[in-house]
Amino acid sequence: xxxxxxxxxxxxxxxxxxxxxxxxxxxGAYMGYFVAEQLGLGFPSSFVAAFLASGALGVISYKAVFQxxxxxxxxxxxxxxxxxxxxxxxxHSIGAIWNWAPLxxxxxxxxxxxGMVRVSGIWLWLILAALVLGGIMHLVLVRTKIGKAIRATSxxxxxxxxxxxxxxxxxxxxWFIGAALAGIAGLFRAAGTRLSPLLGWxxxxxxxxxxxxxxxxxxxxxxxxxxxxxxxxxxxxVILARLGLSTEYRMAIAFVIxxxxxLIRPQGLTRLFRGT
Amino acid sequence: MDPLIYILDIIVFIxxxxxxxxxxxxxxxxTGLGNFGKVAFFLIGAYTYALLIEAGIHFIPCIIIxxxxxxxxxxxxxxxxxxxxxxxxxxxxxxxxxxxRIVVKAEHGLAYxxxxxxxxxxxxxxxxxFRMTLVAHIGLVFVCxxxxxxxxxxxxxxxxxxxxxxxxxxxxxxxxxxxxxLKYKAQVFAMGSAIAGIGGALFAQYIGFIEPYMFMPMxxxxxxxxxxVGGPANNWGTLVGATLVQLFSRGAKxxxxxxxxxxxxxxxxxxxxxxxxxxxLLYRPGGIFKERPxxxxxxxRVSQWKERS
Numbered sequence: 001x002x003x004x005x006x007x008x009x010x011x012x013x014x015x016x017x018x019x020x021x022x023x024x025x026x027x028g029a030y031m032g033y034f035v036a037e038q039l040g041l042g043f044p045s046s047f048v049a050a051f052l053a054s055g056a057l058g059v060i061s062y063k064a065v066f067q068x069x070x071x072x073x074x075x076x077x078x079x080x081x082x083x084x085x086x087x088x089x090x091x092h093s094i095g096a097i098w099n100w101a102p103l104x105x106x107x108x109x110x111x112x113x114x115g116m117v118r119v120s121g122i123w124l125w126l127i128l129a130a131l132v133l134g135g136i137m138h139l140v141l142v143r144t145k146i147g148k149a150i151r152a153t154s155x156x157x158x159x160x161x162x163x164x165x166x167x168x169x170x171x172x173x174x175w176f177i178g179a180a181l182a183g184i185a186g187l188f189r190a191a192g193t194r195l196s197p198l199l200g201w202x203x204x205x206x207x208x209x210x211x212x213x214x215x216x217x218x219x220x221x222x223x224x225x226x227x228x229x230x231x232x233x234x235x236x237x238v239i240l241a242r243l244g245l246s247t248e249y250r251m252a253i254a255f256v257i258x259x260x261x262x263l264i265r266p267q268g269l270t271r272l273f274r275g276t
Numbered sequence: 277m278d279p280l281i282y283i284l285d286i287i288v289f290i291x292x293x294x295x296x297x298x299x300x301x302x303x304x305x306x307t308g309l310g311n312f313g314k315v316a317f318f319l320i321g322a323y324t325y326a327l328l329i330e331a332g333i334h335f336i337p338c339i340i341i342x343x344x345x346x347x348x349x350x351x352x353x354x355x356x357x358x359x360x361x362x363x364x365x366x367x368x369x370x371x372x373x374x375x376x377r378i379v380v381k382a383e384h385g386l387a388y389x390x391x392x393x394x395x396x397x398x399x400x401x402x403x404x405x406f407r408m409t410l411v412a413h414i415g416l417v418f419v420c421x422x423x424x425x426x427x428x429x430x431x432x433x434x435x436x437x438x439x440x441x442x443x444x445x446x447x448x449x450x451x452x453x454x455x456x457x458l459k460y461k462a463q464v465f466a467m468g469s470a471i472a473g474i475g476g477a478l479f480a481q482y483i484g485f486i487e488p489y490m491f492m493p494m495x496x497x498x499x500x501x502x503x504x505v506g507g508p509a510n511n512w513g514t515l516v517g518a519t520l521v522q523l524f525s526r527g528a529k530x531x532x533x534x535x536x537x538x539x540x541x542x543x544x545x546x547x548x549x550x551x552x553x554x555x556x557l558l559y560r561p562g563g564i565f566k567e568r569p570x571x572x573x574x575x576x577r578v579s580q581w582k583e584r585s
Contacts, residue, residue, distance in 0.1 A: 065554055072558070076363045077310040081504060082557050084497055088550030096543035205374060208367055252378045255371040262364045263356050 020061060020083040021182055022204040023090035026197055028054040028183020029190035030094055050183040058179020059172055061086055087201075095197045129188065133181065134223060150174050206251075209258035229254055284410045286526050291417035292478050294518040295424050297502040298511060299471035304500075305508035305567075306432050307464045308444030310362050313369030314499050316376045317346045317469040319491040321476025323380060326395045326486055335481065339420070342477035343470040350469025354462045373493060381488040391487070395480050417478050424471050429511055431467070440464055441509070498525075501553055507563025516564060524549070 031053035032046030065082055141147040152160040153170045161167050189203065206229065213225035236253040296318060303309040324342040329335060357368050397409070431437055440460055442450040447457050480486050498521065506517020528545035556563065 065558075068558060072561070077304070077308075077366070078557050078561060080310070080312075080363065080366055081500060082554055084500075085550040085553035085557075088546045089554075092543040092546040092550070096547070205371055208371075212364075212367070252375050255375050255378075258371050259368050259375075262360055262368055 018083045020086040022201040023087045024054045024179040024182035025186030029186035032187040050187040051180040054183025055176040055180030058175040062175040091197050206254040209254040213261045290519050290522045291421045296472050296475040296499050297514045297518045298428050299468040300499050300503050301514040303468040307440040310366040311369050312366045313373035314496040315491045316373035317472040318476040320346045321473030322480035325477035326480045339477045343473040346473025347466045347470030351466035354465035358461045377488050395484050507565035509567040510565040513565030
C-alpha cells in the first residue's frame with residue numbers, strides 16, 4: 001500500500017509510469033539492511049536510512065535523467081524506457097555491491113496466536129506503519145502548504161505556476177517523498193520476506209495495479225485499491241483452489257484487475273473518493 | 277568450445293532478434309505503439325511451434341501457423357487495448373505478457389508447465405554434423421529474416437506506411453483524412469505480433485528446449501534497446517541495432533574471463549547498457565540511423581527539380 005501511494009504521487013505529477021520505482025524500493029531495503037545489520041544500529045534507524053537513501057535516489061534520478069529528458073521534449077515512451085534503463089543501472093549496482101544471493105534480516109519476530117490464526121509481529125508493525133504513514137501523508141497533503149502545492153501541481157501545472165507555486169521545487173519534493181516512501185515499503189517487504197535486488201521488480205506490476213485501480217494521482221484511491229486488491233487476491237486464491245485451478249494464478253489476479261480497470265474505468269476509483 | 281560454433285551461434289541469435297526487433301520497429305517506430313509485451317507473442321510463437329512440431333507436422337507449415345496464431349492473438353488483444361493512452365497500453369501489454377507466462381507455467385497439461393518442453397529437432401538428416409545443422413539453422417533464420425525485412429520494408433514504404441506514420445505523428449489529423457486509426461493500429465499490431473511469432477518459432481527450433489522462465493519481461497526490453505539504438509522507423513538501423521546489442525552482450529560474456537573487477541561483470545554489463553540507453557535518449561533520441569523520408573514518385577520529382585534549378 002505504501003508503495004502504491006508513493007507511486008501514485010510521482011505518476012500523478014510526472015505523468016509517466018516510473019519503472020525505476022521498483023529500484024527505489026530495493027535500495028531502501030538494502031540501505032535499511034546495511035544500517036541495521038552491517039552497522040548494527042538496530043531496526044528503527046534503518047527506517048531513517050531507507051527513507052533518506054531512496055529519497056535522495058529519487059531526487060538524483062529526477063534531476064539527472066527525467067528532467068533533462070522532459071526538457072528535451074521526450075515522449076512518454078522515452079521516459080518509460082529511460083526509467084527502465086535507470087532501473088537496470090540501480091538494480092545491478094545493488095547486485096554488484098551486495099551480491100545477488102538473497103539476504104534476510106536477523107531480527108526474530110515474536111509471533112503469537114489470536115484465536116486460530118498465528119500472527120507474526122512484522123505484520124502488526126506493517127499494519128501500524130501503513131496506518132501511521134497514511135495518516136501523516138493525509139495531514140501533509142491536506143494541511144500543509146507543500147501538500148497543497150503538490151496537489152495543485154499534479155492537478156494543473158500551468159495554473160499552479162501562475163498562482164506563484166514554485167513547480168520545480170514541488171516536483172523535486174514529490175520525487176523525494178515518493179521515492180522515500182517506496183524505500184520504506186521496500187524495507188517492510190524485505191523484513192517480511194527476504195532481501196534480493198529483484199525485490200522491487202517482483203511487486204512492481206501489482207503496485208501498478210493498485211495505482212491504476214485507485215486512479216492515478218489519487219492518494220485515497222490508492223489506499224482503497226490496496227485493500228481491494230489485497231482482499232481479492234486472498235479470496236481469489238481460495239476460489240481458485242475450489243475451482244481446481246492452480247494457485248499460481250494468484251499473481252495473475254492483480255494483472256487481470258489491472259487490465260480490466262484500464263479497459264472499463266481508466267480513471268480508477270477516483271470518482272468515488274471525490275467528496276474527500 | 278569450438279570458436280566457429282560460437283560465432284555461428286551468435287549469428288543465429290542476431291537473426292532471430294533482428295526479426296523480433298523489426299516487428300517492434302513496425303509497431304513502435306512507424307506507428308508509435310508502445311508494445312511492452314513483445315515477449316508474449318514471442319512466447320506464443322515458440323510454444324505453438326513446439327506443440328505443432330511435437331504433433332509431427334513439417335516445420336515450414338509450423339512456422340507459418342505459429343505466426344498466424346501469434347497474429348490472431350495479437351489482434352484480439354489489440355482491439356480493446358489500442359483505445360488506451362500510450363502509457364496505459366504499455367502497462368497492459370506488459371501485464372499481458374506476464375499473464376501469458378503465468379498461464380503457461382501453471383497449466384501443466386498444456387505444455388508441461390514449469391518443466392519446459394523439448395522441441396524435437398526438425399532440421400536433421402542422416403550423417404549431419406553439429407556444425408552442419410547449425411549452418412542449416414542460419415540459413416533458415418536468415419531466409420525468414422529476409423522475408424520479414426522485405427515485408428516490413430514494402431509495408432512501410434507504401435501508401436499504407438505513410439498512413440501509419442501519419443497516425444504516429446498526429447492521430448486526429450490522420451482521422452480527419454478519413455483514416456480509421458483503430459483499424460490501422462490493430463492491423464499493425466497483428467502484423468507485428470505475427471512477425472514476433474516467427475521469431476519465437478525460430479527460437480524454439482534453434483534452442484530445442486523452452487520453458488516459461490525464458491520469456492521474462494527482460495527480453496522485451498532487450499528488443500526495445502535494439503530498436504532505440506538502431507533508430508526507430510529505420511529498418512536498416514534496426515538490423516544494425518540488433519547486431520550491436522547482441523554483440524555487446526556476447527562480448528561482455530567473453531570479457532568476463534579477462535576483466536578483473538571486484539564484482540560480477542554481468543552487473544557491469546547491465547549498468548553500462550542502462551547508461552547507454554539513457555545517453556542515447558538524451559543526446560540522440562533518433563538512434564544511430566535517422567528515419568528516412570518515404571520514397572515516392574512525387575518526392576523523386578521534387579528532388580530532380582531541385583537539382584535542375
